[in-house]
Amino acid sequence: MPAVKQKENLSPLQHRLHEIIFEAETPAGRLFDLVLIVFILASVASVMLESVQSIRLEYSALFDILEWAFTAVFTVEYIARLYCVSRPFAYARSFYGIIDLMAVLPGYLGLLLPGAQYFSVVRIFRVLRVFRILKLAQYLDEADLLFNSLIASRKRITVFLLGVLTLIVFVGSIIYVIEGEENGFTSIPVSIYWAVVTLTTVGYGDISPKTPLGQAFSVLIMIMGYGIIAIPTGIVTHEMVRQSRVVSTRACPACGSDGHDETASYCKNCGAAFN
Numbered sequence: 001m002p003a004v005k006q007k008e009n010l011s012p013l014q015h016r017l018h019e020i021i022f023e024a025e026t027p028a029g030r031l032f033d034l035v036l037i038v039f040i041l042a043s044v045a046s047v048m049l050e051s052v053q054s055i056r057l058e059y060s061a062l063f064d065i066l067e068w069a070f071t072a073v074f075t076v077e078y079i080a081r082l083y084c085v086s087r088p089f090a091y092a093r094s095f096y097g098i099i100d101l102m103a104v105l106p107g108y109l110g111l112l113l114p115g116a117q118y119f120s121v122v123r124i125f126r127v128l129r130v131f132r133i134l135k136l137a138q139y140l141d142e143a144d145l146l147f148n149s150l151i152a153s154r155k156r157i158t159v160f161l162l163g164v165l166t167l168i169v170f171v172g173s174i175i176y177v178i179e180g181e182e183n184g185f186t187s188i189p190v191s192i193y194w195a196v197v198t199l200t201t202v203g204y205g206d207i208s209p210k211t212p213l214g215q216a217f218s219v220l221i222m223i224m225g226y227g228i229i230a231i232p233t234g235i236v237t238h239e240m241v242r243q244s245r246v247v248s249t250r251a252c253p254a255c256g257s258d259g260h261d262e263t264a265s266y267c268k269n270c271g272a273a274f275n
Contacts, residue, residue, distance in 0.1 A: 046070070099122070175194060
């Protein structure tokens with residue numbers, strides 16, 4: 001009921017603005033969000049093009065005008081959002097409120113800090129509002145499943161990463177001994193860098209073994225890398241399957257154990273058949 005009281009305290013103008021700005025179900029709200037997304041994409045494209053030196057030198061004045069135009073539009077929109085809600089500070093502290101503010105600040109910070117306007121690319125995060133327009137909010141449950149699976153797997157992933165870190169230090173030390181400084185492995189930290197690049201199968205090629213033993217050792221590390229990369233995926237996938245499994249509260253009539261799958265026909269502990 002408090003939400004109803006807050007909404008009743010809004011003036012007719014605030015009601016109308018709230019319907020346009022925050023409600024994607026109405027024609028006006030849908031049109032507002034679509035126009036807003038066009039402005040967001042255009043502003044991000046402008047910042048990206050301005051970072052290209054040849055384009056910036058030729059159209060610097062145009063980019064300045066566009067940046068201030070976009071900043072003005074997003075400033076007015078941010079103020080309007082604060083105006084048409086009954087708790088503006090609560091909105092300002094919300095996820096979208098912080099993103100909206102960050103979309104405005106770079107334009108003004110550019111007056112004090114040269115180059116700060118390039119942080120305007122953060123506006124691309126405002127395209128997340130497309131979830132409301134296309135009615136994709138239902139898929140946020142799947143995002144929660146993935147996030148919860150990552151959180152639940154954090155201990156196993158941490159142990160895995162610590163093991164990989166230990167392996168990388170060991171491999172880097174071994175290749176340093178095998179190749180030596182004369183072949184480009186000038187120190188153990190440099191050798192560890194090579195081990196990371198090789199184990200992840202990135203393979204920049206800036207440092208490479210020259211001796212037959214070192215090359216054979218590299219082949220072993222690269223093959224090992226393929227297996228190591230797959231381990232975190234398996235950990236998270238297992239957790240996702242476990243969390244997405246529908247479990248019933250039904251207890252076994254024979255042994256009294258619970259936690260069975262909803263579609264189970266037999267007890268997982270004693271094998272007794274369910275009715």
